[in-house]
Amino acid sequence: MRFSVWPSPYRPFEETAGTVALCERLGWHAAYVADHFMPNGPDATPLRGDVLEALATLSGLAARTSRIRLGTLVASATYRHPAVFSKAMATLDQISGGRAIAGLGAGWQENEHASYGIDLGTIPARIDRFGEYVEIVASMLTNETTTFEGSYFSLHDAPCDPRPVQSPLPILLGVRGKRRTMAIAARRAQVWNAWCSPASLAECNQVLDAHCEAIGRDPKTLSRSTQALVYLSRDESWLEPHRAESPDNPPIVGTPNEVVDIVAAYREAGCDELIVPCFTLGDAERCRDTLELFSQEVAQHFAD
Numbered sequence: 001m002r003f004s005v006w007p008s009p010y011r012p013f014e015e016t017a018g019t020v021a022l023c024e025r026l027g028w029h030a031a032y033v034a035d036h037f038m039p040n041g042p043d044a045t046p047l048r049g050d051v052l053e054a055l056a057t058l059s060g061l062a063a064r065t066s067r068i069r070l071g072t073l074v075a076s077a078t079y080r081h082p083a084v085f086s087k088a089m090a091t092l093d094q095i096s097g098g099r100a101i102a103g104l105g106a107g108w109q110e111n112e113h114a115s116y117g118i119d120l121g122t123i124p125a126r127i128d129r130f131g132e133y134v135e136i137v138a139s140m141l142t143n144e145t146t147t148f149e150g151s152y153f154s155l156h157d158a159p160c161d162p163r164p165v166q167s168p169l170p171i172l173l174g175v176r177g178k179r180r181t182m183a184i185a186a187r188r189a190q191v192w193n194a195w196c197s198p199a200s201l202a203e204c205n206q207v208l209d210a211h212c213e214a215i216g217r218d219p220k221t222l223s224r225s226t227q228a229l230v231y232l233s234r235d236e237s238w239l240e241p242h243r244a245e246s247p248d249n250p251p252i253v254g255t256p257n258e259v260v261d262i263v264a265a266y267r268e269a270g271c272d273e274l275i276v277p278c279f280t281l282g283d284a285e286r287c288r289d290t291l292e293l294f295s296q297e298v299a300q301h302f303a304d
Contacts, residue, residue, distance in 0.1 A: 001267050001302040002029035005291065006073055006227060006277040009034045009051050015284050016057065017064050022288055024068040026295040029273060030101060031065075032073035033057050037112045046115035055088050062096035071101025073193065073227075073275070074174035077133040078107035078118055078126075083158050086140035090164045098165030101191070102137060103172040106130035106181065127180050128152070134173065138188045141169045172225070178207045186211035189222060191273070195249040196226040198262075202269040226266065227275035228252045232259050232290055232298070251280070256297035263298060 005023045007016040020031040035054040039047040058070050070092065075085060085102075093100040106126045107113070113120040121129065132150040139146040140160040148155045170190035175181035185192045185208065192208055205224055212219040229251035231242040242253045252262050266274055276294060281287035 001263075001271065001304070002273040003294075003299045003302075004028055004030040004032060004069075004225075004273055004275045006032045006034070006275050006279075008278050009036060009054070009057075010039070010049065011052075011278075011284075012050075013052060013057065013060060016052065017061060018284070019278060019287060019291070020061050020065060020068060022291060024065050026292065026299075028068060028295070028299075030069035030071060030275075031061065032071050032101075032103065032275060033061075035072050035075040035079065036109060037116065040109055041111050044110045044114035046111050055092070058092055058100075059095055062092060062099065065096075065099075067099075069099045069101055070096055071172060072103040074103040074105035074172065076107035076109075077104055077130045078113065078120060082133045082136035082153060083140060083146075083155060083160075086137050086160050089137075089169060090141065090160050090162065093164040093166055093169050094162055096165075100164070100166070101170050101172050102141065103174060103191075103193070104130075104134060104137065105174040127177065130181065131184055134171070134184055134188050138171060141171070142167075176204070178204075182207055183211045183214075186217060186222060187215060191223045191225055193225045193227075193275075195228070196269075197228075197250050198265040198269040198271075201226055201266065201271055205270040223272045224270050225273035225275060226271055227277055229280045230259075230276050230290070230294070231280060232256065232294055234293075256293065259294070259298050260301050263302060267302060 005028055007019045033054045036051055038051055039049040041047050054072050061070055089100055089102045129152045132152050136148050141164055145157045145159050146155050147157055172191035172193055173185040173189040174193045175185055176194045209219040231251055231253040233239050252259055278287050281290045
C-alpha cells in the first residue's frame with residue numbers, strides 16, 4: 001500500500017516545498033497539488049485568498065525533489081485546452097525525470113468559473129466535454145501526433161514534443177459517476193481516485209471492476225486511490241472533539257494504533273494508495289510532526 005501527501009494550496013510555496021521534501025525523505029509515493037484559483041464558497045461570489053496555481057507549483061517542486069512523484073489532484077478539464085494541458089504534463093515529466101501524474105476531473109467550483117469567465121456548463125455537458133478531454137490527453141501523451149474531431153475540441157496532427165519520459169505517463173481520473181465517468185476511468189486511466197470511506201471504496205471498486213471487465217481490461221491494471229482528512233495524535237484531549245465530527249466523507253481520527261486499524265480497513269476494501277491531505281494538520285511545524293508520526297507509527301505497518 002502506498003501513501004501520498006496533499007499539501008494545502010493556501011500555504012506559501014516554501015512551506016509546501018518543505019512538506020514535500022519531508023515526505024520524499026520519508027519514502028512517500030507522491031505529492032499532489034489541487035487545481036484551483038481562489039477559495040471555494042457557497043455560490044458564484046468570488047473570494048480573495050492566496051491560492052498557488054497548480055502547474056507552476058508542480059514545476060517548482062520538480063526542481064526541488066528527485067524521487068517523489070508529482071501530480072494534480074485534480075486538474076479541471078474546463079481551465080485549459082487539453083493539448084495545452086498535455087504539453088504541460090509532458091514538460092513536467094521532462095523536468096522531473098519521469099515523475100509526473102496527470103490528474104484530471106470534470107470541474108466543479110462555481111465561483112472560479114463565474115469570476116474568470118470560464119464556462120462550467122450543465123453536468124451532462126461537463127461529462128461529455130470531459131470524455132473528449134480525456135481521449136485527447138491520453139492520445140497526446142501516447143502517440144506521436146493526435147487528430148481528433150469532437151463536439152468540444154478539434155485537433156489536426158497535433159504533436160506533443162518533447163515526449164514524456166514515461167510511457168505511458170499515468171493518467172489519474174478523479175471521478176465518482178458510476179455510469180459514465182467511472183467507465184471513462186476504466187477505459188483510459190492508470191489510477192482512479194475519489195473521496196471514500198472503506199465501505200464506499202469497496203462499492204466503487206466493484207463498479208470499476210465491472211466497467212473494466214465489460215471492455216476486456218484486467219481490473220488489476222487500474223490502481224485505486226482515495227483520501228481522507230486525518231486527525232492523528234497521541235493526545236486524547238486533542239482528539240476528542242474531532243471524534244464527534246460526522247461529515248459526508250468521514251475523517252480518519254485516532255491514536256496511531258487506532259489509525260492503523262482504519263488504514264487496514266481501507267486496504268481490505270481495495271485501496272492501493274491512501275492520500276493524506278494537509279488541510280487538517282495545523283501549522284507548518286505541527287503538519288511536519290504529524291506526517292512523521294504517520295510515517296513512523298502507521299505507514300510502516302503497510303510496507304510491501
